[in-house]
Amino acid sequence: MQFIKESSPHLHRKDSINRMLGDVLIALSPVIIFTFISYGVLALRNYLMAIVAIVPAEIIYVLIRNKIPYDGTKHSLKEHIKTGWKKYQLSNLLSSLVTAAIFAMVMPVATEPGWLIYIALFFGGLFGIVIGKLVFGGTGSNIFNPAVVGMLFAKLCFGSRYIYPSTWYMETGNAVLAGGTPLTALAENSHAGVNSFIGQFSNLSASPILDLLLGRVPGVMGEAFKIAILIGLVYLIVRRAADWRVVVSYLGFFTVVMAIAGIFVVVKIPSVNYFEFVAFQLLSGGVLFGAVYMLTDPVTMPINEPGRYLYGVIAASITCIIRLFGAFPEGVAFSILLANMLSPLIDYPRWGNQAFTKKKALVIFGVMAATLLIVCLTLVFAPEVAA
Amino acid sequence: MILKAITIEDTKGLLGMLPTLHAGVPDRIFIATDNARCPKCDVYVKEGDEVKIGQVIGMRHAAFFDQPIHSTVSGKFVGYEKHYHRSGKLVNFMVLENDHKDEWDPSLQPRSDEEIAKLTRKDFSEILMQNASVGLGGSSFPTYVKFNTDAKIDTILINGIECEPYITADHRLMLEHPEEIIAGIMLLQQAFNCKKAKLCVKSKYKDLKEVYTDFLKRYPDSGIELCQVGNFYPQGWEIAMIKSATGISVPSGHLPSEFGIADFNVSTVVGIYQAIKFNRPVIERYISITGDGIKYPSNFVVRVGTPLKEMLERCGGYKNPDVDKVFILGGPMMGAALPSDDCIITKTVTSVIVLNEEKHEENPCIRCGSCMMSCPAKLQPKLIMDAVKAMDKAKIKELQPLRCIECGLCSYVCTSHIRVTDIVRRAKVIAKLP
Numbered sequence: 001m002q003f004i005k006e007s008s009p010h011l012h013r014k015d016s017i018n019r020m021l022g023d024v025l026i027a028l029s030p031v032i033i034f035t036f037i038s039y040g041v042l043a044l045r046n047y048l049m050a051i052v053a054i055v056p057a058e059i060i061y062v063l064i065r066n067k068i069p070y071d072g073t074k075h076s077l078k079e080h081i082k083t084g085w086k087k088y089q090l091s092n093l094l095s096s097l098v099t100a101a102i103f104a105m106v107m108p109v110a111t112e113p114g115w116l117i118y119i120a121l122f123f124g125g126l127f128g129i130v131i132g133k134l135v136f137g138g139t140g141s142n143i144f145n146p147a148v149v150g151m152l153f154a155k156l157c158f159g160s161r162y163i164y165p166s167t168w169y170m171e172t173g174n175a176v177l178a179g180g181t182p183l184t185a186l187a188e189n190s191h192a193g194v195n196s197f198i199g200q201f202s203n204l205s206a207s208p209i210l211d212l213l214l215g216r217v218p219g220v221m222g223e224a225f226k227i228a229i230l231i232g233l234v235y236l237i238v239r240r241a242a243d244w245r246v247v248v249s250y251l252g253f254f255t256v257v258m259a260i261a262g263i264f265v266v267v268k269i270p271s272v273n274y275f276e277f278v279a280f281q282l283l284s285g286g287v288l289f290g291a292v293y294m295l296t297d298p299v300t301m302p303i304n305e306p307g308r309y310l311y312g313v314i315a316a317s318i319t320c321i322i323r324l325f326g327a328f329p330e331g332v333a334f335s336i337l338l339a340n341m342l343s344p345l346i347d348y349p350r351w352g353n354q355a356f357t358k359k360k361a362l363v364i365f366g367v368m369a370a371t372l373l374i375v376c377l378t379l380v381f382a383p384e385v386a387a
Numbered sequence: 388m389i390l391k392a393i394t395i396e397d398t399k400g401l402l403g404m405l406p407t408l409h410a411g412v413p414d415r416i417f418i419a420t421d422n423a424r425c426p427k428c429d430v431y432v433k434e435g436d437e438v439k440i441g442q443v444i445g446m447r448h449a450a451f452f453d454q455p456i457h458s459t460v461s462g463k464f465v466g467y468e469k470h471y472h473r474s475g476k477l478v479n480f481m482v483l484e485n486d487h488k489d490e491w492d493p494s495l496q497p498r499s500d501e502e503i504a505k506l507t508r509k510d511f512s513e514i515l516m517q518n519a520s521v522g523l524g525g526s527s528f529p530t531y532v533k534f535n536t537d538a539k540i541d542t543i544l545i546n547g548i549e550c551e552p553y554i555t556a557d558h559r560l561m562l563e564h565p566e567e568i569i570a571g572i573m574l575l576q577q578a579f580n581c582k583k584a585k586l587c588v589k590s591k592y593k594d595l596k597e598v599y600t601d602f603l604k605r606y607p608d609s610g611i612e613l614c615q616v617g618n619f620y621p622q623g624w625e626i627a628m629i630k631s632a633t634g635i636s637v638p639s640g641h642l643p644s645e646f647g648i649a650d651f652n653v654s655t656v657v658g659i660y661q662a663i664k665f666n667r668p669v670i671e672r673y674i675s676i677t678g679d680g681i682k683y684p685s686n687f688v689v690r691v692g693t694p695l696k697e698m699l700e701r702c703g704g705y706k707n708p709d710v711d712k713v714f715i716l717g718g719p720m721m722g723a724a725l726p727s728d729d730c731i732i733t734k735t736v737t738s739v740i741v742l743n744e745e746k747h748e749e750n751p752c753i754r755c756g757s758c759m760m761s762c763p764a765k766l767q768p769k770l771i772m773d774a775v776k777a778m779d780k781a782k783i784k785e786l787q788p789l790r791c792i793e794c795g796l797c798s799y800v801c802t803s804h805i806r807v808t809d810i811v812r813r814a815k816v817i818a819k820l821p
Contacts, residue, residue, distance in 0.1 A: 001705065001708045001709060001710065001711060001712060002711045002712075003711075003712055003713070003714045003724070003725065003726055003727060003728065004711055004712070004713050004724065004744050005724055005725075005726045006713060006724050007724070007806065007808070007809050007812070008715075008719075008720060008721050008722060008723065008724070008793070008795050008808065009719065009720040009721070009794075009795030009796075009798050009799050009808060010713050010715055010719045010720075010722070010724060010740075010742055011395060011396075011552065011719045011720060011742075011795075011799055012745070012747055012798070012799060012801075012804060013388070013392065013799055013800055013801075015388045015800075015802050016750070016802065016803075016804065017750045017751075017753055017802050017803050019388070020388060020753070020755070020802060089748070089750070091750050091751075138751065139750075139751050139753065140751035140752050140753045140754065140803075141751070239388070240388045240389050240390045241388070241389070242389070243389050243756070298389065298753050298754050298755045298756065299753050299754050301754065301756075303754050303756045303759055303767075303769050303770070304756065304759055304767070305756070305759075305760065308756075347770065349767065349770050349774075349782060349785055349786055350785065353765060353767065354759055354760065354762070354765055354767070355765060
């Protein structure tokens with residue numbers, strides 16, 4: 001028996017980074033199960049391709065980082081790998097699995113030439129993990145969410161070739177919608193410069209809200225089934241693996257902006273049902289998925305409490321503005337990346353206190369007011385809101 | 388886990404119910420010549436001299452005060468030995484051989500009530516200085532300094548919170564000796580000429596509430612009231628206690644006396660009572676010996692200067708002797724881990740905790756933010772850690788690590804098991820550089 005010399009404190013909470021990452025994987029499992037039910041083998045192909053791209057990249061990174069330092073003698077490659085492999089821990093595997101699972105979920109299940117999907121998945125995943133995470137120094141040091149980086153890279157490169165096929169699960173009868181999420185399909189017969197899909201959303205099916213909730217719309221595979229995502233959200237928050245502040249401020253402010261935009265839409269197009277409009281905005285696209293699994297990544301969030309509220313508000317503002325007026329139909333991924341970029345600024349030590357001061361509240365309300373002003377003015381002075 | 392730490396798991400429940408045992412006086416008693424606050428020391432006795440309990444056998448010198456050393460046993464001074472001190476350093480200890488007569492120094496006569504009634508704040512300060520009364524909660528801050536202020540005091544706060552897990556010494560003291568504590572508080576009221584006194588205890592201790600609500604009925608006009616405060620850690624921190632008990636928040640760098648508050652630990656109050664009433668220094672103290680590495684955790688009253696090994700034998704020794712142990716003097720959150728069990732119980736040892744070692748792998752920080760939420764001093768441990776890694780002195784200074792009270796919560800909550808408190812300590816050193 002020996003006495004260990006260590007500095008205080010001598011107690012530690014029963015908690016670990018593996019538990020947190022494992023919780024994210026468990027929270028993802030309802031969505032994974034749904035994708036298997038709905039897409040079957042295609043979903044499995046997506047997951048495997050993402051794992052093939054992402055997990056080895058992390059392993060190679062760990063080996064390179066932890067090779068034997070220069071000591072005058074020459075070491076064989078085998079020795080280097082041996083010492084590096086000792087540093088590969090469970091947390092490395094779990095974090096790359098989380099990235100792979102999220103990345104596979106936000107990718108489509110098919111492309112126009114069938115083989116292109118493999119390329120999109122492989123290079124998207126590789127770009128995401130290397131440029132989004134490893135070049136910054138691996139777990140804990142990345143600025144951007146690697147899954148979002150990979151998804152956007154693949155989308156910008158191969159986006160026009162994406163196909164969202166209908167499966168047996170979807171009863172809508174829309175055979176194939178090419179080119180984007182359900183939102184794009186609506187955007188197709190729009191006038192240039194005019195917000196496209198606001199008035200047309202109900203053409204999707206007779207009961208769009210129920211279909212959206214149950215995931216009976218074509219699209220990227222993970223974002224569809226909202227009930228699974230909500231189960232994951234509850235699990236994450238109960239297990240404290242995600243910060244509820246971000247989710248609440250993001251979804252809350254998103255709903256507020258869309259509710260106010262809805263008033264203008266209803267005034268200009270009387271045929272639109274106000275509540276269906278707001279519910280459609282919340283349930284379509286990747287809003288819920290992004291808010292639950294991508295925005296809550298603690299590494300890319302600001303670290304202080306008021307900053308987390310601000311972060312959610314900023315992401316929600318950008319999502320709303322891109323959705324309502326942007327050139328892209330879907331703004332969640334871009335808004336997450338842009339908000340990620342701002343989080344080091346929000347953490348600036350002179351402002352980054354835990355205390356909620358008047359100034360910080362003022363900044364948050366300022367961002368809110370500016371967004372609402374932009375949305376209201378643009379909608380009021382737009383020549384026509386929708387067809 | 389993204390969660391503010393409010394409470395720390397502990398095993399107080401059972402130990403708090405065990406009665407305190409009188410340990411008796413060992414054959415050899417050890418008295419430290421110098422301690423953490425006093426680097427220099429003069430010794431007034433020679434080898435072979437007879438000493439009595441309470442006799443001044445030396446004087447410690449520190450930067451702004453002198454502290455007499457009292458013998459805690461009657462017997463013979465035989466020499467010096469090196470042992471571990473509470474602070475974790477090897478220190479010279481004076482060895483006194485016990486003659487088991489327990490004779491007090493005849494010059495220490497108790498004061499009558501009339502004499503005590505005439506004492507002023509200055510006299511209190513004088514008596515406490517002669518009796519080397521220090522903060523017995525663990526700080527070992529000289530008590531008389533708190534009496535040297537001329538500020539008007541409105542409230543006396545008595546700290547019986549004992550917020551660190553595992554320790555129950557103060558809890559037992561408050562249960563077993565309420566009359567001494569009340570008498571001590573009344574002396575303080577006299578010294579500060581202040582009617583209001585609050586005895587702060589954790590609200591989860593129902594037994595203390597029962598004892599003191601009944602007991603205080605005997606002193607209807609005393610102005611002493613029981614104040615139940617929160618159960619969280621670090622509620623026992625002076626500033627957190629003042630905030631909970633009175634609502635005043637003392638900014639860092641200010642003394643509580645500037646806000647009309649004087650605060651004392653319960654053990655200190657008993658020490659003050661003994662010093663004023665009987666003119667005696669502290670020769671005994673309550674300690675708990677506990678932790679999952681000890682066979683039979685117990686509470687003891689021990690003579691100051693008892694070697695710890697003897698007390699450990701009384702607890703049945705170590706449980707699972709093949710597992711490596713962490714040997715802590717003080718609380719598990721702030722106490723020091725010693726490299727050996729060869730140490731001595733001094734006045735300020737509140738507890739001995741032996742824990743089985745748990746190995747934790749250190750992972751990279753994932754910025755969960757638990758340390759920032761938990762910090763009671765409202766610091767930003769994660770940003771301090773980044774600044775220390777980058778050796779950015781200007782940024783470290785801006786983050787004010789000197790406000791840190793080293794409560795250890797940031798290390799306790801860390802999801803990645805990083806020793807954040809160590810890094811903040813390093814930041815404190817860097818921030819002190821010009």
